[in-house]
Amino acid sequence: xxxxxxxxxxxxxxxxxxxxxxxxxxxxxxxxxxxxxxxxxxxxxxxxxxxxxxxxxxxxxxxxxxxxxxxxxxxxxxxxxxxxxxxxxxxxxxxxxxxxxxxxxxxxxxxxxxxxxxxxxxxxxxxxxxxxxxxxxxxxxxxxxxxxxxxxxxxxxxxxxxxxxxxxxxxxxxxxxxxxxxxxxxxxxxxxxxxxxxxxxxxxxxxxxxxxxx
Numbered sequence: 001x002x003x004x005x006x007x008x009x010x011x012x013x014x015x016x017x018x019x020x021x022x023x024x025x026x027x028x029x030x031x032x033x034x035x036x037x038x039x040x041x042x043x044x045x046x047x048x049x050x051x052x053x054x055x056x057x058x059x060x061x062x063x064x065x066x067x068x069x070x071x072x073x074x075x076x077x078x079x080x081x082x083x084x085x086x087x088x089x090x091x092x093x094x095x096x097x098x099x100x101x102x103x104x105x106x107x108x109x110x111x112x113x114x115x116x117x118x119x120x121x122x123x124x125x126x127x128x129x130x131x132x133x134x135x136x137x138x139x140x141x142x143x144x145x146x147x148x149x150x151x152x153x154x155x156x157x158x159x160x161x162x163x164x165x166x167x168x169x170x171x172x173x174x175x176x177x178x179x180x181x182x183x184x185x186x187x188x189x190x191x192x193x194x195x196x197x198x199x200x201x202x203x204x205x206x207x208x209x210x211x212x213x214x
Contacts, residue, residue, distance in 0.1 A: 062124075083176035142209045152183075156182065
């Protein structure tokens with residue numbers, strides 16, 4: 001075999017080797033590029049979005065310092081069964097304050113009512129009424145009218161006469177519906193006489209609406 005033939009064979013082999021190396025390098029770049037595009041195209045999971053609109057709540061918001069169960073109240077309000085919800089509010093508040101035996105509150109019971117429980121009850125009313133009802137709504141209106149109970153009673157629809165301003169309407173005369181005046185509910189009457197459940201505006205309601213945690 002002469003030198004020309006040998007040189008030709010070596011040259012051909014080198015060319016083939018160079019071509020093979022170039023091909024492998026090209027394949028590697030193509031694979032890397034596809035992988036990179038694939039990774040880039042994969043969307044990053046968005047963080048969970050929690051609802052903040054009225055009418056939506058979760059069990060996490062049903063806090064109680066004494067183990068009260070607020071699910072019945074939540075269900076009634078979600079169904080807009082406001083009269084039953086008002087009754088349930090009354091019942092559960094008596095239970096929380098350990099006043100079921102007596103069936104009414106004293107001034108100190110309202111002043112010492114557990115903060116988290118009061119806020120849970122208020123939050124449920126606000127959320128399930130599109131912001132129209134709740135203790136915090138009543139407190140806002142109370143402050144807007146200069147803490148004048150007669151003006152508060154007129155504004156929220158609790159009666160215009162002096163008797164009604166002091167004691168409240170007969171229980172059946174309240175409007176347990178969403179179109180009731182803003183702040184109308186919860187009624188939170190304090191004791192019963194016949195078909196009437198009276199609620200003294202002066203005193204106990206003042207204690208409630210003076211709470212700083214509302």
